[in-house]
Amino acid sequence: xxxxxxxxxxxxxxxxxxxxxxxxxxxxxxxxxxxxxxxxxxxxxxxxxxxxxxxxxxxxxxxxxxxxxxxxxxxxxxxxxxxxxxxxxxxxxxxxxxxxxxxxxxxxxxxxxxxxxxxxxxxxxxxxxxxxxxxxxxxxxxxxxxxxxxxxxxxxxxxxxxxxxxxxxxxxxxxxxxxxxxxxxxxxxxxxxxxxxxxxxxxxxxxxxxxxxxxxxxxxxxxxxxxxxxxxxxxxxxxxxxxxxxxxxxxxxxxxxxxxxxxxxxxxxxxxxxxxxxxxxxxxxxxxxxxxxxxxxxxxxxxxxxxxxxxxxxxxxxxxxxxx
Numbered sequence: 001x002x003x004x005x006x007x008x009x010x011x012x013x014x015x016x017x018x019x020x021x022x023x024x025x026x027x028x029x030x031x032x033x034x035x036x037x038x039x040x041x042x043x044x045x046x047x048x049x050x051x052x053x054x055x056x057x058x059x060x061x062x063x064x065x066x067x068x069x070x071x072x073x074x075x076x077x078x079x080x081x082x083x084x085x086x087x088x089x090x091x092x093x094x095x096x097x098x099x100x101x102x103x104x105x106x107x108x109x110x111x112x113x114x115x116x117x118x119x120x121x122x123x124x125x126x127x128x129x130x131x132x133x134x135x136x137x138x139x140x141x142x143x144x145x146x147x148x149x150x151x152x153x154x155x156x157x158x159x160x161x162x163x164x165x166x167x168x169x170x171x172x173x174x175x176x177x178x179x180x181x182x183x184x185x186x187x188x189x190x191x192x193x194x195x196x197x198x199x200x201x202x203x204x205x206x207x208x209x210x211x212x213x214x215x216x217x218x219x220x221x222x223x224x225x226x227x228x229x230x231x232x233x234x235x236x237x238x239x240x241x242x243x244x245x246x247x248x249x250x251x252x253x254x255x256x257x258x259x260x261x262x263x264x265x266x267x268x269x270x271x272x273x274x275x276x277x278x279x280x281x282x283x284x285x286x287x288x289x290x291x292x293x294x295x296x297x298x299x300x301x302x303x304x305x306x307x308x309x310x311x312x313x314x315x316x317x318x319x320x321x322x323x324x
Contacts, residue, residue, distance in 0.1 A: 008039045008059030012232040017213035018046050018054040018202075027054055030216055034223040043068050043205055044176065049089055052202035053210055061235050063318050067242075067292065067305065071206030072156065072280040075172045079184040080198035081191065082166050088124045088181035089197040101193040103163050111190055112158040112170060120150035121182055153178040156281065167198060173280055207240060209278030235320075236302045240272040241283050244294040252297050255304045258316050265312065268293070 018027055024045040032040050041062045043055040052075075057065060082099045085092030125148065157173040172180060181197035188195025203210045214222075214231050222228055245267050247255060254261045271294075275281060291308040295316070303321070306314035 008037050010035060010037075010229060010232050011059035011235040012057075012061050013208070013238055014056040014058060014219075014232055015208050015212040015214065016054045016056060016219070017210065017215050018051055019216065020051050021048055023048050024054055027216065028056065031056055031219070034220055035228060041065060043071070043208075044073070046202060047089070047200075049091055049197070050200045050202060052200075053205050053208055053213055054202075055205050055208045058232060059235075060320055061238060063320075064238060064305070066318075067239055068206065070176055070284045070289070072204075072282060072284065073174055073176060073178070073202060074157075074204035074280050075174075075180055076161065076169060076201045076203055077172060077180050077184070077197060078167045078169045078199035079187060079195050080167050081188060081193055081195045083196070084185055084188050084194035085196040086125070087196075088179075088185040090199075092196065096194060099193040101166065101191065103166065103168055105160065105163055107191070108163070108168050108187075109160045111187055112160055115183070115186075116155050116158050118152060118154040121153045121179060122150045123148050123179055124182055124185070151177060158183075169199075204278055204280050206283045207276055207279045209276065211278040236296070236300065239292075239294060239305070242292045242294045242305070243268050243271045244296055245269065246296045246298055246300065247303075248298065252303060255295050255306070255316050256319060256322050258319055258322060260309065260313055260315050261306075262313050263293075 014031065016027055016031070018024070024042050028040055028042055032038050035058065037059075039062060040056055040058050043057065043065065046052070046054055055068075080090065081101050081103060083097065084095045086095060087093075154175040155172065155178070156175075157171060159171050161169040161171050163169075172178075172183070174180075180200055184195050184197040201210075212233075219228070219231060222231060245263050247261070247263070247267075251261050251263075275283070293306045293308070293314055294302060295304040295306055295314075297303050303319070304316040305318040306316045309315050
């Protein structure tokens with residue numbers, strides 16, 4: 001008989017406050033070591049320069065990644081004006097001498113305000129975007145031409161927070177896939193003095209906020225004390241904006257078989273609409289999606305995520321522990 005894969009000891013999400021200088025993969029590897037298993041992924045990378053919210057999904061929760069693909073992001077970012085860099089951030093090579101500009105707060109506020117909304121953004125040449133199957137940064141490092149296509153992004157908030165010398169700090173809420181360093185580069189071009197991203201902290205990914213985040217050192221200390229599970233957001237508490245329904249055993253069997261099922265409006269409990277402190281103002285950006293539903297057993301275990309096919313009829317699209 002084929003060997004059954006061993007169940008992961010933890011199912012849920014972990015919000016890490018990523019330190020500067022670490023890659024997202026570095027963080028995943030560190031948490032895999034602390035947790036003692038490999039079934040761990042993340043919801044969107046952060047550059048080594050960036051700090052802040054890095055959401056990891058553990059165990060069966062990794063199957064929920066598709067439902068988080070459109071989550072909005074929030075950042076606090078510092079743009080350093082005076083010169084641009086080839087990577088659009090402080091890790092790159094300067095493109096010209098420092099212009100030492102005097103920053104006008106009202107002009108920065110106007111430029112930021114004009115950018116709010118939907119537009120097409122060109123990704124940086126030094127990015128992970130694929131060009132004929134290869135990351136663009138591999139070509140850029142070899143001084144080879146990089147042909148990228150602009151993509152649709154949306155800014156929901158872009159506000160000046162403060163100006164300190166030649167650094168202006170902004171609060172930005174944006175759609176998934178937005179490059180903050182491209183915003184810095186663009187504003188430098190508009191002012192004619194060049195600019196690059198000097199500092200960035202992600203403060204939220206949808207419902208996950210910096211207020212929930214834990215530093216790797218604290219997690220390591222907790223793991224040594226046998227308290228790793230205390231930091232994990234349980235599977236049943238994820239996707240809180242999706243309505244939920246508790247089904248009877250006869251319906252549960254249909255759901256676990258991946259079969260369509262019906263519910264009444266009276267059975268459905270609405271999802272959470274008000275964002276938690278520190279979260280994005282709304283969870284999702286992008287195009288509207290079909291209504292989704294979290295399906296629970298009578299014992300309040302999450303057994304599936306289902307999608308509406310017609311009103312009050314749902315099709316399971318992710319099933320946990322399906323029946324043989």
